[in-house]
Amino acid sequence: MNLVYLLRRLVTFLLIVWVAASINFIIPRLAPGDPVAAMLGRMSQQGASVAGSAQIIESYRQQFGLDEPVTIQYLKYLAALARFDLGLSLSNFPTPVTTIIMRALPWTIGLLIIATLLAFSIGTLLGALLVWRSTPAAARTLLPLLTVLAAIPYYLLAIILLYLLAFRFNLFPVGGTTRIGSANELSLSMVLDVAHHSVLPALSIVLSAVGGWMLGMRAMMVGVIGADYLTLAEAKGLKQRRIFLRYALRNAILPQITGLAISLGSIVSGAVLVEVIFSYPGVGFLLYRAIQNADYTLIQGITFFLVLSVGIAILILDLVYPLLDPRITYQRR
């Protein structure tokens, strides 16, 4: 590996993170509204009369440094980010942003990422099988049916599943993460409980995402099918399954993985509706609520976290890719 290349990629990575972080700083502040006003507004909506709210808002603005010039706030923001100090949440003052994110993160990782990985794996495998000669024709006809499911917006799928499987047929709970009233200790029954509660949300994500991955993989596979090395492998007398897995699949999968890394960022946005429908306390709903509350620090914290994760994922991929595929060189042509 070329040191120059490595450095260049690192610099690009840092650049991307910086630009994205800056955009994340600017955008919430462009929208009219004030985080404290939002909080008090919500309370007043509930009927709590908040006397002297003007004064409260002014005091909080000072406390949060919102009355400083924007450039100063920006510089302070960047400095804090460099220290990985995401600050205190405005709408949940005085709780630190990191604490809030960490609370929601396990659910997001547990549900979304696992569901997406499942969809990715299943979709990719099915997509490859779709193209492979020795897959039975019947399978090749039925598999595209899954893309029909992809045609239903996933949030609708979620509600339909909720209605059918939870409401109508009582097979799964209507939402939440655990049975109401269950204790929080880590035990086998708790794990099973959580798993039981995550089936429907996971299913709605998997069913709607599988079609997309399948199509992508199918396209990749086709590019690989006619390749010479496959013909050679066959001529050598290797078993079909072996050729499929170690030669065809492995070579076709690489661009898919890049797509996966990139789509990780949009998973959280997309998950909002699923989390709302199933009352799942993940990062998506957190972000949505933070946006409504104009909670600048929380929004910045979550988006920075996402940008960082995706950036790192892409960086790792970019560095590892060439190791997997020797056809790609590091030099610029």
Next chain:
Amino acid sequence: MKKKISVLGLGLLLIALLLTSCRPATTPQVIESTPRTVEVTRIVAGTPETIIITVEPEMPTPEPVDPERARTLILGFEGGQVASPDIANPFIPARWPMISAGLHQAVFESLFYLNYETGEIQPWQAESYSFNDDYTELAIKIRPGVEWSDGQPFTARDVAFTINMLKDNPTLINGPAMEQWVEAAEVVDDSTVRITLTAPHPRFVLDFLSVQVWGSIIVMPEHIWKDQDPTTFKNLDLEKGWPVATGPYRLTQASSTEFSYERRDDWWAAKTGFHALPAPEKLIFIEQGTEDRRAAMLSENQVDGLPALGLGAYRVAQARNPNVVAWLPEPPYAWIDPCPFYFEFNTTVQPWDDPEMRWAVSYAIDKEKLADLTNEGSGLTAQFLFSTYGALSSLLEKNQALFEQYPVMEYNPEKAIEIIESKGYTRGAGGFFVGPDGQPLTLEIMGQTPSEGGVAWGISASLFTEYLAAVGIQVTPKLLSVSAYQDAASLGDFEARQAWLCGSVTDPYTTLNAFHANRAVPVGERTDYDKGAGRWVNEEYSAIVDQVAQLEPGDPHIDELFTQALEIFLRELPAFGLYQQVRIVPYTSTYWTNWPTSQNNYIHPPNWWMTTHQFLIELQPASQTASR
């Protein structure tokens, strides 16, 4: 050709399958195999109307034998998931929504509780209160025997401490209010607090200490809080038993979507014999989720009560679960929330500084239709800007003559057009009016975005646009997020808006005072949220309100003064009522009974307010045989 079956064919088959699965299907233990239709009569605008609803086949009721469930009360809470479930400090904005997820219903108690049904302020932690002659001094006597959950006695010191703490910290909720009204809070003896006010305020107890709407000032234990910074103190540490409070329950578990509480058998009220222990041994508050989820949970008796449910969803739950009850036994089932919706003008913006133009807008809007549309056909209009509870209702009735003279509820587009034309407007392009100066007649109406406030805001926006276009006014709806909306209202950055007012419930002062001239700060300076945003100034009106301020609630002179104020208000019409917020607050009597309903109206029914405490302690377990 390899395959005859096409993707499309199979796709269509799947669609067909999905569609058929949506029809009411037969379930295993079914009573009827086809959905039945039921005729339901409801009262709409005074006349009975019959509609037909389809009832799904009934689901079997759960076996009522789970002892764990039978001793637990489960309620839903609103506000969404709690991002930070470790804050039990009722004075900072971050308290919400966690505080209404059981804390201020079951853990914290109030000095007094206002009961909407009886109209009386019932003392609880306090025993009584009394004012001096000119309402500048308030003495509160604490009930003997009240204790904190750590065994320490609840005394006047705690009350004085709390009020002084609020006074000294303007960032705390109610801080500025205490600073404005309280001169000093002193301990006279262990059971008496004397609060000296900066100006006469006969409604001090009503406004701040008795849960007028939603909540009140909660007294905190001095011995825990005196060394803490109240602006950052979280007040939650289960190991230490924090929050320390006087209520009958203690918090045992908190997460983003669920809060559990256990009954304290050493509750002071049970100890002193003042009140028996509440029946539920365990409480759970869960995040109520979307409408679908709520209806499902209620039907299955997975919750015993919810903060709200839509009319259609309520009917579904009722059809599946005959134990479901709400405030009214018949449609519209709903209870009236004390915060009605109204239409307000920014009276500093032309041409809406002219009362006659404001009347034109009022004539142009069909308020009954608006009320109906926002509530599936069974809404209630709001004649004035408060809800029609007992005392206030009779107050409005006494003034019907005024409402006839100033027909604010009338829908009369021709009259509206007449008024506008009399001002010199002529029809221009598109049928919209143009002023003598060539400026088109436009109105920007502010509301909340449906993504946060719900589709009702979208419905209003559409209707305003339609109705006002019919009388030649071009409307631009301006839908903002909650925070932007509140900001714009407070700063006066709007032309007209739909808003809600949580004001009077038993005595008209609070609502009247919302339009006092002293609230009319210049545009660009902040007002106090839902009060004064329209910046209307009328000295005569304000003088009358000042007089009312001096009188104790219930004083017969208030009625006269109200009529005078109402007359001015209606004449000038800085704002007019739209519709009441009706909400169905559903409960199920499968596990618990003695819920507050219109037929059992010992208190008002909200379960997200502090007053929930008052019926929580009265609930009875349903007997096993009566579970169906």
Next chain:
Amino acid sequence: MASSTVVSVVPTQSVRWRFRAFFRDWKLVTGVAILLGLLLFGLVGPLVVSEEGTRLGAGEYSAPPSARHPLGTDSTGRDVLAMMVYGTRPTLRVGFLAGGIGILVGVILGLISGYYRGPVDTIIRSAADITLTIPALAVLVVLASFLRTTTVELMAVIVALFAWPWPTRTIRAQTLTLRESGFVSMSRLSGRNDLEILFLEILPNLLPFIMASFVSAVSGAILASVGLQLLGLGPILTPTLGLILQYAFEYAAIVRGMWWWWGPPTVFLMLLFIGLFLISMAMDEIANPRLKGAAE
């Protein structure tokens, strides 16, 4: 989820005869037929169904299908059939507008980025990556709250903001490869300048990919706009399919068994996506004939 199909290219042949295969391909025909059918529904429908039905309170509340209201009414008294009919065009308009903008931007940027390489390439590629990384939700919610009311066109522009990165990546990848191919080298040798090569040689060969990307972009745009509307962030004064679903969601139509309310828009959207998907598959095969024999 991958919202576009990335296909490896088989250049060299002129594209013209491949388009003749158009009408022999059942997938394309069916897909186009579905699309045309839905479009017809939206064009002819308003001539048959009165617009009165889209007004609030036009009929009874929450009524099941009847002679007067073939698809019943929703909980605000609106006639569902009328909403469907008048909502089709705005929905399609958002999709095609956003998809169109996305593709236009994507093609231009992708061509430039892939052909010229160098710093321009890095900038464009990074911009695309950044756009993909930023949670769309954050920006969309903020933008929507910033603009007092959204119109259909505005929503299309907002959605297009996030629709351009994928096409850019795809076109860029294809341009990169094509750039090295034989006929491009030939063109360069025969003295054609860059722009001519880009638009006369490379672009025509990319047409199938562009069309495939366009179809994907349109699907994605419709999905995104309906999602936005479900969250309440879209236009509220114009009837669209997303609006129907937003209200159905809010009024718990599914739990209430009001299939006539949530069913039609769902079926419509499904048909739309299936149609677009079939066309997209057909486009893939035109671009890469090897796919043809491989699978359905």
